[in-house]
Amino acid sequence: MTFLPCAAVLFDVDGTLVDSTPLVEWAGREWAAEYGIDPEEFMSGAHGRRTSDRVAEYLPADRVAAATARLDELEASRADGITALPDAVRLLASLDGLPWAVVTSMDLGQLRIRTEAAGVPLPPVVVTAERVEHGKPHPQGYLLAARELGVEPSACVVVEDAPAGIRAARAAGATVLAVTTSHDASELTEADVVVPDLTHVTAVPGGLSVAAPVSPGTPRDGT
Template sequence: MVTLPCTAVLFDVDGTLVDSTPLVEAAARVWAAEYGLDADEFLSGAHGRRTSDRVADFLPADRVAAATARLDALEAERTDGITALPGALALLTAMNGMPWAMVTSMDKEQLRVRTGVAGVPLPPVVITAEDVPRGKPDPTGYLLGASRLGVDPSACVVIEDAPAGIAAGRAAGATVLAVATSHDRSELTAAHAVVADLTHVATGPGGLRLAR
């Protein structure tokens, strides 16, 4: 067992606690066709980032808001394929009083729907896309999450699945644990530690315990 010392945990959601990959990819392919874009290229760098930030990589600024709304609407049309990722529910129900928050690139409605379908509980502190001026890899979301928990970011473990989120957690000054649920381990090397999924994580005295 390896222990990551912390007094609080900041969880990413999509790809870390919840898997909504099928609906996200299906919606993106419809959307990309409508806008004359390559869906694979769009999806290649979309995971872990706010939709509006990724859309802005492809479209002029004056088209981003409408295009983002369209993609959000396409995603909202379906909930098939949404599931809790391995170990997520067990870990969240066994935090043993350790404070935790969610910091996600999803908007509030997406978060409500996807966690609801997956059966993942929402904590009192939730940071969504609407709460920050800049999305991951900017650290603002994680800094805000730690602040609302009343904990210094350096005393937090951030759990992430995507390179953009890992960069955000490290920039916030937190210890970052990556789960290899959406990306190959070779893409997660900037994290302090990597596990296959949350079945390898448990709370323990003084922090999170990792089974290797």
């Protein structure tokens, strides 16, 4: 059992609380084919990144806005297959006064559609793609969420599923708990603790209790 003390918990959404993998994969591949981009190559580094940041790696600057809008349109055209990840709703309900926020690479419209489809509640503090100048792996989103909750980033635990998000959280100074819901544990080694999913995480007074981590990790605030 590992104890992660914290004053607040900051959650990524896609791949951490909500599983919209079938939708994202379909939309990304449809979009890539329309723009003459290899779908496998595009999707290989897309997870956990803002759409505009990933698109900018493939298209000239003057085409990014329209191409991003097209991919957003594809992703917003469906909501089928979107579900809450195991125990995500249970964990959020059990926080019992522990402040929390979400920090996502989605825009607000996508976030609302996906969380509503999955039955995942949203907290008062929500940081979406349009609220930051720099997306993950830049720490701006997590720094903003901590500031709006009134806590130091170093007093937060960030729950993430993707390498870009883990790097963002670490750069913000937070402790990082990673779940292997979208990436293998071998890709999440920068996290402090890695678990298969949120069924291994319980809210307790003063922080989170983590059972049976798949990676030993060394939380910076102790065990």
